[in-house]
Amino acid sequence: MIINTEVYGEVSYKDEDVIRFEEGLFGFEDEKAFILMDIEETTYKLLQSTKTEELYFVVMTPFAFHESYDFEVPDAIMEQLDIKALDHLDVLSLVVFKDPIQESTMNLKAPILMNNKTKKAKQLILNEDFPMRFEFLKVEE
Amino acid sequence: MLILSRKKEESLIIEGGIEIKVLDISNGLVKLGVSAPKSVNVYRKEIYDKIIEENTAAKADSSMVFNIKAESAKKND
Numbered sequence: 001m002i003i004n005t006e007v008y009g010e011v012s013y014k015d016e017d018v019i020r021f022e023e024g025l026f027g028f029e030d031e032k033a034f035i036l037m038d039i040e041e042t043t044y045k046l047l048q049s050t051k052t053e054e055l056y057f058v059v060m061t062p063f064a065f066h067e068s069y070d071f072e073v074p075d076a077i078m079e080q081l082d083i084k085a086l087d088h089l090d091v092l093s094l095v096v097f098k099d100p101i102q103e104s105t106m107n108l109k110a111p112i113l114m115n116n117k118t119k120k121a122k123q124l125i126l127n128e129d130f131p132m133r134f135e136f137l138k139v140e141e
Numbered sequence: 142m143l144i145l146s147r148k149k150e151e152s153l154i155i156e157g158g159i160e161i162k163v164l165d166i167s168n169g170l171v172k173l174g175v176s177a178p179k180s181v182n183v184y185r186k187e188i189y190d191k192i193i194e195e196n197t198a199a200k201a202d203s204s205m206v207f208n209i210k211a212e213s214a215k216k217n218d
Contacts (some may be wrong), residue, residue, distance in 0.1 A: 006203045027193035039206060042213035046206065058201050058209065076179035094199040101212050107199065110192045125184055125192055132195050 004053050007046060008037065018050060019119045022080075026110065026123055031055060034121075044095065047112075062093040062106055065136040069108060071128045081115045081122060090114045096133070105133035157181070 002012045019034045033050040039058070049055040062069055073089070083089050092112040097104045108130035114121040145153065152162035158178045165172040175183050 007206050025196055026189070027196045039210065042209055044209055044213075046201070056201050057196075057199050058205065074179070080180065094196060096195065096198045097201070097205045097209065101208060107192075107195050109188075110195070123192075123196075125182075125188060132191060 001050075003035075003048070003050055005048055005056070006054060007048075007056065011035070011037070011048070013050075016119070019047075019114060019121045021121050021123070023122065025112075026125075028055070045092070047092070058095045058097065059092040059112065060095060060106070061091060062108055062111065062134075062136075063091070065106065066108060066130075066134065069130065071111075071126050071130070073113065073124075077113065077122060077124060081113060081120045082118050083115050088115050088117045090116045095136075102137045103135060104137055105131075106136045107132050108134045 001015065002010050005011050013035045017035055019036060021032050021034065023029065024031045031049050031051060034047050035050060036059075037046045037048060039046055043064075044058050044060050047057045047059050073083075081089075090113070092114065093106045093108060094110070094112070095104060095106050108126075109132040110123055110125050112121055112123050147153065147163050149163050149166055152160050152174075154160050158176075159181060160174075160176045162174040162176075163171060164174045177183060
């Protein structure tokens with residue numbers, strides 16, 4: 001299949017590459033299918049809607065940026081995503097870019113959990129007290 | 142909107158196996174107990190609204206992607 005994207009133009013993908021959010025993302029409940037692409041030469045990824053050309057997010061794995069980012073994934077979520085082994089679970093955080101870029105933030109309160117085998121995914125609101133706007137680029141310095 | 146009065150210890154049933162019970166009322170604070178199937182997520186609305194706001198802010202555009210590539214290239218130099 002081929003979709004048109006603003007960043008990469010026409011992109012071809014296979015059905016098994018499609019990440020399925022049964023409930024969409026918060027505020028984007030009708031957006032249930034995305035593909036994930038590496039943003040070349042960076043550690044960021046692009047989460048592109050397969051339905052809406054102009055809808056895409058920048059995401060990245062949060063663990064490198066926050067030493068104590070641990071949380072409990074409820075059993076019901078593990079079941080819903082069919083996660084049988086922990087290495088099938090990927091965690092991604094949505095990034096909001098600011099100007100200057102050092103003030104950019106990452107949402108640690110509502111990560112995306114994804115089964116990297118079946119590509120079932122879900123955005124979760126954690127009970128744990130993590131910031132919605134974590135300035136991850138400042139910590140690095 | 143459905144408007145109902147409930148006293149302490151009284152509850153509401155919402156179809157789908159959801160029960161919301163008034164556990165305590167004191168000093169303008171209502172303590173609720175929510176029983177729901179595991180597949181039903183329950184959120185505090187103000188947090189839920191903030192997440193929607195933050196997701197909306199995270200919607201990217203191509204200049205953003207261009208900027209992060211430039212920034213990463215600078216860092217790798």
